[in-house]
Amino acid sequence: MGRPKEFSREKTLVKAMELFRKQGYHATSIDDLVQELGVNRASLYETYGGKREVFAEALDIYTQGACLRMKAFLDAQKGVKEGIRNLFLASLQDMKSGPVSVGCLALNTTIELLPLDKEVKPCLLGHQKRIQGFYVDFIRKGMATGEIASGKDADAIAEFLYAFFAGLGVLVKLQPDEARLIPAIDEALKVLDGP
Amino acid sequence: MGRPKEFSREKTLVKAMELFRKQGYHATSIDDLVQELGVNRASLYETYGGKREVFAEALDIYTQGACLRMKAFLDAQKGVKEGIRNLFLASLQDMKSGPVSVGCLALNTTIELLPLDKEVKPCLLGHQKRIQGFYVDFIRKGMATGEIASGKDADAIAEFLYAFFAGLGVLVKLQPDEARLIPAIDEALKVLDGP
DNA sequence: AATATAATAGAACGTTCATTCCATAATGTA
DNA sequence: TACATTATGGAATGAACGTTCTATTATATT
Numbered sequence A, B: 001m002g003r004p005k006e007f008s009r010e011k012t013l014v015k016a017m018e019l020f021r022k023q024g025y026h027a028t029s030i031d032d033l034v035q036e037l038g039v040n041r042a043s044l045y046e047t048y049g050g051k052r053e054v055f056a057e058a059l060d061i062y063t064q065g066a067c068l069r070m071k072a073f074l075d076a077q078k079g080v081k082e083g084i085r086n087l088f089l090a091s092l093q094d095m096k097s098g099p100v101s102v103g104c105l106a107l108n109t110t111i112e113l114l115p116l117d118k119e120v121k122p123c124l125l126g127h128q129k130r131i132q133g134f135y136v137d138f139i140r141k142g143m144a145t146g147e148i149a150s151g152k153d154a155d156a157i158a159e160f161l162y163a164f165f166a167g168l169g170v171l172v173k174l175q176p177d178e179a180r181l182i183p184a185i186d187e188a189l190k191v192l193d194g195p
Numbered sequence C: 001a002a003t004a005t006a007a008t009a010g011a012a013c014g015t016t017c018a019t020t021c022c023a024t025a026a027t028g029t030a
Numbered sequence D: 001t002a003c004a005t006t007a008t009g010g011a012a013t014g015a016a017c018g019t020t021c022t023a024t025t026a027t028a029t030t
Helices: A009-023 A030-037 A041-048 A051-075 A080-096 A105-112 A118-145 A154-174 A178-192 B009-023 B030-037 B041-048 B051-075 B080-096 B105-112 B118-145 B154-174 B178-192
Strands: none
Touching: A009 A030, A009 A051, A009 A105, A030 A041, A030 A051, A041 A051, A051 A080, A051 A105, A051 A118, A080 A118, A080 A154, A080 A178, A105 A118, A105 A154, A105 B105, A105 B154, A118 A154, A118 B154, A154 A178, A154 B105, A154 B118, A154 B154, A154 B178, A178 B154, A178 B178, B009 B030, B009 B051, B009 B105, B030 B041, B030 B051, B041 B051, B051 B080, B051 B105, B051 B118, B080 B118, B080 B154, B080 B178, B105 B118, B105 B154, B118 B154, B154 B178
16 A cells, blocks of 8 residues: 655664764754765654654663663673673764764763653663662662672662763763773772671 | 944843844844844944854853853862862752753854854863863862872873763753762762772 | 044845655555 | 656745844943
8 A cells, every 4th residue: 555665763863863862853864964964854744743752752762762771781790789780881882883872872862852842751760770670679689699798778879870871971071081990990899788 | 433332242242142042043033133243233233243153152252151151160169079060060050050051152153053163173172271270270189188089091081071971961961950960960970089 | 624544223135954855666455 | 648656856935043233221430
């Protein structure tokens, strides 16, 4: 029935996500999307609705992908402290992605768009909740094995880790050489030490 | 010598700074500035040059003011750990500034503008360097009094504190109720404990 | 009072933006 | 093969943007 699409909805969304992550929402024009995705203007509007809708879907697939990858990454780790350290180092690499740092789309959106577009708030809050949930589960697992003192406040540590990670997402843009950030990460991980 | 200006250069810059801090660079139009500052279009261009220049100057006075206030705040504190805790709590209040969180202009700019406008980079890097310098001095002072173990890496802690504070600047926008952030802050301050 | 100088008010400019429209092309169905 | 349907290519649209221009107003100096 009718002419078939010449593009895959999912693949173009990934490209849009990468573009928004690199340039931000305002600095990415429809022309940019049309050029980069290779999708026609009219098709883009027919398929997604408009720029805002494309962004919303791109943000969705980003947060979903990030959560899935984080969960899989943590599940593959042995120790808690070492696992979170590896997670931070891997995330740093992901947020660098070449010479120019792209950071994290969820954090970038929190800064650039949240004050103006309240529609992204549920997505961003849900993302935070899921990520912190992973941290809590991971820390609790460490408490069960005895690596982490059981008297600690897993929720507070999870919120701390999310906040610190958000800080990394800012600093990696300002200063892409990770060498200086690693000592800071090791300081952060001290919250897992002691009683 | 011609007609006198009807506005003060400094006062309007402060207003511009507040506007950029609240809305971001892209979301703040010249019309917004003209309306909010009460300055005429032509006068604005005659005085500052253009939007980018207004923003650059606004960012400058923001970072300078932030540094001055931070230095004065820390100088008035007794203990190191308690002092930094008080600093974070006060900064949280500052970044909230009413029902809508405005965050920190330097951090917001790092996310929104740094990838597109390389001219802001020196200002942002200088700001980070100064802030971390204050942390280092403050920590060293604590080492001298014996509150902080002298074996600690002041530079690493300073970078950690800056990163964590940047994270607060993100989270305060996502979740303005500070009650949940305070336990996370107390976790962060544990880097100052122990040997 | 007359003049030079600088700021103001507001229209006007060209550009870029997101969005829509129209003619054309490519498929499934009859 | 003819038709209905959907996607495509590219021009067109109107609004918003940053910026500039012109006429007018207000002050300092002579």
